[in-house]
Amino acid sequence: MVKMLCDPVCPPPNLSQHPCCTVKCWKWDVNQITMNNLVKYGILILNRPITQNSGFIKNLWNRATIRMTVDGGTRQWDKFISGLSNEMQTTIKDPDLISGDFDSITDEILEKYKAKGCKVIHTPDQDRTDFTKAIMELNTHRKQTGLELSHIIAVAQTSGRFDQIVGNIQTLFLVKEELLLDPNTNVFLISDDSITWLLMPGDHVIYIPEETRQHKRAWCSLVPVGETCKYCTTTGLKWNLDNQSLRFGGIVSTSNTFDGSEKVTVKCSHTLMWSMRLPTIAIS
Structure with missing residues (x-):
């Protein structure tokens, strides 16, 4: 096994x-x-609709060591939660980190999650995608807190804007080429009903x-x-x-x-x- x-x-x-x-x-x-047998993993929600089985996403989210929403992904996460039953809403955990240049999210949503105690990190650099910057901020947080992360699961999509899909693949390569994470930490993209990694x-x-x-x-x-x-x-x-x-x-x-x-x-x-x-x- x-x-x-x-x-x-x-x-x-x-x-x-x-x-x-x-x-x-x-x-x-x-x-x-x-x-849902993973241990020592982080989860990122990117800016695409969350279309997977809600029970699967809830369990994957709640069991994660660190939870993060990325720019418009915070809006997508808020929409996902609002579609859950009242019982599920009361048991789902809040994001630990929210990052991005915040061009795809409203001030109202940001303030809502700030009030919940979520740490908000502004990453205005336009030379990198919000996904890449989120990985870098996650790694900084990992070092500061001493977290051990074997895996990073990014909930994304393989539909919509093709340039953003390519950008997500680019992030997978940058993680390895620029050592954006510990070399033993692997990054996976989960879409509607599929998984992708290098x-x-x-x-x-x-x-x-x-x-x-x-x-x-x-x-x-x-x-x-x-x-x-x-x-x-x-x-x-x-x-x-x-x-x-x-x-x-x-x-x-x-x-x-x-x-x-x-x-x-x-x-x-x-x-x-x-x-x-x-x-x-x-x-x-």
Whole structure:
């Protein structure tokens, strides 16, 4: 049994900086998210409608070590809460941190959460997205308070403005390239019914929830972002790759699915973006 969502044998942020370090394997247990068994994690709400199963979001939020809403994400969170039953509203926790340049939120909403005791952090820098700045502020808070965070879950969307979707992917890369978090902290994007994260160069074992494997519309993808992946070999997919190069203008493994195996293995020479459907988090 895998004890952690990600169990890295050796997870350097950049292999070229660690020539003596060989990555043997990362193990990813997605069941820990779908079953709300995560520990030592933070959650961020970005500025997109929260469309997932309300019970799943509530549990994911309340069990987090640190809770944060990002700019217009505070407005989205307030709207989400207002749609819950009175009983659920009384048991849901307030954000610990609210950050952003605040161009997507009203003063009324900000004052409402200030009155609740939430810490508000203004991040006006326009050279970075609100998501990236939120990660940086979260890391500062982590250092100041001594929090241990193994995972960061960002509730976002893969619909709407394409430039914002690309900006979210850029943040995933900046976390690793600029060491915006502890190298052992991994960042995941959760959308309507899917999850996305980066697979760094090396070997990966991804444990696939049974409900995902058996879903009639199951899907997954391996996408090279920013550079060519010179070789990629997989098992557990319907259309496996065998020492295949992945690049835009060549082959990109989108709209793939599973062969029914409990796990998928990926061996990649360069960073890939992995996405997969999680039907249990969607509104039933």
